[in-house]
Amino acid sequence: MLVVQKYGGTSVGDLERIESVAKRVSKAKEAGNDIVVVVSAMSGETNKLVGYAEHFSQTPSAREMDILLSSGERVTSALLAIALTEMGHPAMAMTGRQAGIYTDEVHTKARINSIDNRAMKEALDKGKIVILAGFQGITESGSVTTLGRGGSDLSAVAVAGALDADLCEIYTDVDGIYTTDPRIEPKAKKIEKISYDEMLEFASLGAKVLQNRSVELAKKLNVNLVTRSSFNDNEGTLITKEENIMEQPIVSGIAVDKNQARITLRGVSDKPGIAAEIFKTLAQNNINVDMIIQNVGEDSSTNLGFTVPENELERAKEIMLQLNASENLEFDRDIAKVSIVGVGMKSHSGVASRAFETLAAENINIEMISTSEIKISMVVAEKYSELAVRALHSAYEMDQ
Amino acid sequence: MLVVQKYGGTSVGDLERIESVAKRVSKAKEAGNDIVVVVSAMSGETNKLVGYAEHFSQTPSAREMDILLSSGERVTSALLAIALTEMGHPAMAMTGRQAGIYTDEVHTKARINSIDNRAMKEALDKGKIVILAGFQGITESGSVTTLGRGGSDLSAVAVAGALDADLCEIYTDVDGIYTTDPRIEPKAKKIEKISYDEMLEFASLGAKVLQNRSVELAKKLNVNLVTRSSFNDNEGTLITKEENIMEQPIVSGIAVDKNQARITLRGVSDKPGIAAEIFKTLAQNNINVDMIIQNVGEDSSTNLGFTVPENELERAKEIMLQLNASENLEFDRDIAKVSIVGVGMKSHSGVASRAFETLAAENINIEMISTSEIKISMVVAEKYSELAVRALHSAYEMDQ
Numbered sequence: 037m038l039v040v041q042k043y044g045g046t047s048v049g050d051l052e053r054i055e056s057v058a059k060r061v062s063k064a065k066e067a068g069n070d071i072v073v074v075v076s077a078m079s080g081e082t083n084k085l086v087g088y089a090e091h092f093s094q095t096p097s098a099r100e101m102d103i104l105l106s107s108g109e110r111v112t113s114a115l116l117a118i119a120l121t122e123m124g125h126p127a128m129a130m131t132g133r134q135a136g137i138y139t140d141e142v143h144t145k146a147r148i149n150s151i152d153n154r155a156m157k158e159a160l161d162k163g164k165i166v167i168l169a170g171f172q173g174i175t176e177s178g179s180v181t182t183l184g185r186g187g188s189d190l191s192a193v194a195v196a197g198a199l200d201a202d203l204c205e206i207y208t209d210v211d212g213i214y215t216t217d218p219r220i221e222p223k224a225k226k227i228e229k230i231s232y233d234e235m236l237e238f239a240s241l242g243a244k245v246l247q248n249r250s251v252e253l254a255k256k257l258n259v260n261l262v263t264r265s266s267f268n269d270n271e272g273t274l275i276t277k278e279e280n281i282m283e284q285p286i287v288s289g290i291a292v293d294k295n296q297a298r299i300t301l302r303g304v305s306d307k308p309g310i311a312a313e314i315f316k317t318l319a320q321n322n323i324n325v326d327m328i329i330q331n332v333g334e335d336s337s338t339n340l341g342f343t344v345p346e347n348e349l350e351r352a353k354e355i356m357l358q359l360n361a362s363e364n365l366e367f368d369r370d371i372a373k374v375s376i377v378g379v380g381m382k383s384h385s386g387v388a389s390r391a392f393e394t395l396a397a398e399n400i401n402i403e404m405i406s407t408s409e410i411k412i413s414m415v416v417a418e419k420y421s422e423l424a425v426r427a428l429h430s431a432y433e434m435d436q
Numbered sequence: 437m438l439v440v441q442k443y444g445g446t447s448v449g450d451l452e453r454i455e456s457v458a459k460r461v462s463k464a465k466e467a468g469n470d471i472v473v474v475v476s477a478m479s480g481e482t483n484k485l486v487g488y489a490e491h492f493s494q495t496p497s498a499r500e501m502d503i504l505l506s507s508g509e510r511v512t513s514a515l516l517a518i519a520l521t522e523m524g525h526p527a528m529a530m531t532g533r534q535a536g537i538y539t540d541e542v543h544t545k546a547r548i549n550s551i552d553n554r555a556m557k558e559a560l561d562k563g564k565i566v567i568l569a570g571f572q573g574i575t576e577s578g579s580v581t582t583l584g585r586g587g588s589d590l591s592a593v594a595v596a597g598a599l600d601a602d603l604c605e606i607y608t609d610v611d612g613i614y615t616t617d618p619r620i621e622p623k624a625k626k627i628e629k630i631s632y633d634e635m636l637e638f639a640s641l642g643a644k645v646l647q648n649r650s651v652e653l654a655k656k657l658n659v660n661l662v663t664r665s666s667f668n669d670n671e672g673t674l675i676t677k678e679e680n681i682m683e684q685p686i687v688s689g690i691a692v693d694k695n696q697a698r699i700t701l702r703g704v705s706d707k708p709g710i711a712a713e714i715f716k717t718l719a720q721n722n723i724n725v726d727m728i729i730q731n732v733g734e735d736s737s738t739n740l741g742f743t744v745p746e747n748e749l750e751r752a753k754e755i756m757l758q759l760n761a762s763e764n765l766e767f768d769r770d771i772a773k774v775s776i777v778g779v780g781m782k783s784h785s786g787v788a789s790r791a792f793e794t795l796a797a798e799n800i801n802i803e804m805i806s807t808s809e810i811k812i813s814m815v816v817a818e819k820y821s822e823l824a825v826r827a828l829h830s831a832y833e834m835d836q
Contacts, residue, residue: 051488051491051492054492055492058492085511088451088511088515089514089515089518091451092451092454092455092458092515092518092519092522093518093519093521093522095522096518096521096522097517097518097521099528099529100514100517100518100521100528100529101514101518103510103513103514103529103531103569104510104511104514104515104518106510107507107508107510107511108507110503110504110506110507111485111488111504111507113503114489114500114501114503114504115488115489115492115504117497117500118489118492118493118496118497118500118501118504119492119493121493121496121497121500122492122493122495122496128499128500129499129500129503131503131580133533133578134578134579169503178533178534179534180531
């Protein structure tokens with residue numbers, strides 16, 4: 037089996053952690069697998085380098101930032117290769133360039149264009165473990181690039197795709213994906229398998245284990261992605277295509293996002309173009325609008341409600357006040373968005389009504405609703421959000 | 437004028453020092469020069485990385501060590517480029533690969549084979565300051581290499597040669613080359629100009645400012661080398677070809693090396709091959725023999741004396757005891773080698789005799805003598821060595 041393993045910053049945070057990663061990689065190699073390891077910089081290194089650069093300039097050149105920032109992953113890859121070779125498993129460190137990771141020219145946020153997998157294949161054919169410095173690539177013209185936040189995950193997924201790997205394991209400091217936040221519902225269970233689309237919903241709902249960029253790439257390249265912990269031997273969560281999941285539960289998980297705020301605009305005259313102008317202006321100011329609800333109001337006017345991230349509320353306020361009279365505007369920070377996610381919804385009716393009944397039984401008022409094919413999001417008062425999660429977790433029998 | 441400036445580890449030891457280097461480079465640029473800067477890793481960084489590697493292996497793979505060790509210079513080059521650009525002097529960081537520094541395949545001790553100067557020239561033509569990560573290059577097959585101890589100096593000299601630069605300034609924490617160690621002779625003067633050959637003698641006599649590898653390359657490429665301090669604005673010492681030095685003093689400087697020990701072998705039978713066997717065995721054991729004197733002894737035997745570095749004496753002792761009966765062997769740690777260096781000796785007679793007279797007048801016994809075209813070395817008792825230096829410094833009027 038060809039396995040790509042990716043270890044994040046905390047997993048290679050110091051020499052002892054790198055040693056422990058080396059042991060884990062050895063074990064996978066001794067089990068008869070071919071291994072490509074993708075590593076991040078030791079935790080804290082990248083922030084340190086960014087701090088150095090900011091000492092000199094608030095707008096450092098992106099090309100130079102990439103030469104700077106790509107150095108941390110090189111260090112980790114060399115050290116892990118040295119550790120593995122010492123353990124009797126010859127390993128070869130590769131920079132993004134040496135591994136053939138070609139990107140576009142957008143420094144600090146480059147996208148992978150193609151991977152020339154020959155050098156990696158040659159090393160694997162010789163029985164070597166390949167240790168790739170993650171987060172980095174090279175342009176056709178030879179500039180060093182980095183892939184932006186979550187870039188090492190992207191490197192791992194892209195390499196797994198390019199090598200047609202059987203598995204791409206993303207190691208972090210958490211065990212995998214849970215049916216909901218275990219701090220809210222202690223009965224939350226680790227999900228064994230989840231589809232790409234469900235994972236995408238979870239990630240956009242704030243689950244921080246994997247970024248959507250990586251999941252989207254895994255889906256596109258059909259890479260079996262596992263997220264698991266490098267601090268224990270627990271099985272993780274497999275993210276794969278829907279067809280690979282035999283017994284799909286109706287609801288896979290429940291997410292809650294408390295960092296939401298709501299803006300309500302009352303008595304908008306019900307003519308075309310008003311909403312368009314509001315959302316265009318917000319978008320131009322980089323405000324991320326999430327849910328949008330428009331209700332029929334009195335006469336020929338409507339009420340328009342939408343949510344934004346809480347930390348963008350102040351800026352959104354300013355913009356809205358410039359566009360509208362303040363008497364029509366309401367702002368509410370004390371809301372939360374509770375979402376249930378599951379591909380089973382596509383084929384089962386009554387999923388939404390059970391959610392509404394469950395919250396009604398707890399006397400929780402649902403203030404906004406938005407649905408997609410595999411997700412139902414409900415805005416409730418923030419103080420009821422944890423109760424809502426627990427009630428829904430139980431209603432869909434996710435603790436079974 | 438095209439100037440290559442090289443800054444060593446202490447000169448870029450922290451962010452404030454890098455800022456100060458940036459100001460110095462700015463000044464040179466504002467004076468109308470084209471500038472290529474070669475930087476070392478921030479002081480301590482390379483040792484830290486070596487320590488990390490040694491945590492995992494006493495014999496880390498040289499290829500991986502080079503990926504590891506080359507990262508420190510990349511960081512400095514990016515930071516300095518960012519600092520200069522912020523100061524209004526657009527600068528471009530270049531790795532060894534990007535600057536076209538091609539080396540052989542000998543990892544951790546590579547030699548520069550050729551430099552493809554096109555990328556540097558293109559950046560200079562655009563008015564940019566080039567900031568080259570020193571100490572590193574790349575093989576034809578794309579492996580990262582490092583150049584070994586003193587490698588950044590070598591990078592600077594090689595680049596100065598490849599770009600036909602007018603000057604190559606090596607910045608360290610000392611002002612330049614002195615007529616002798618100012619801690620021994622406070623009247624020591626900084627040398628304004630010195631020839632490559634004299635500098636080579638000084639370096640092999642223990643002057644630590646420049647390694648012979650760099651001076652030899654400067655001589656070969658006819659690079660005008662200046663060694664000066666990055667901590668003040670004092671003029672440094674120009675190392676150049678003999679023809680460029682109009683008023684050559686007879687003696688340029690006096691060096692003293694106290695880290696010498698002498699081994700004397702009495703009563704060696706005077707037949708061919710005995711000395712050869714001794715020195716072959718020592719060489720095989722990596723003992724650096726320096727001066728060798730063979731005197732006629734009694735009958736058909738001779739006395740053989742030679743010096744080795746003091747820290748290699750114990751190993752040399754063991755080897756000599758295996759080769760010879762111990763009663764014939766003497767060891768002396770308390771010696772020092774005092775050397776006078778000057779190309780003027782070639783054309784002036786009486787230089788040596790003045791040295792011998794000077795020491796005789798101070799009642800200092802000369803225990804061994806060895807001469808080259810431009811150097812006279814004398815072994816004296818260590819306790820007299822500083823007196824010898826001061827007496828010679830005065831005898832050759834070097835304090836004038």
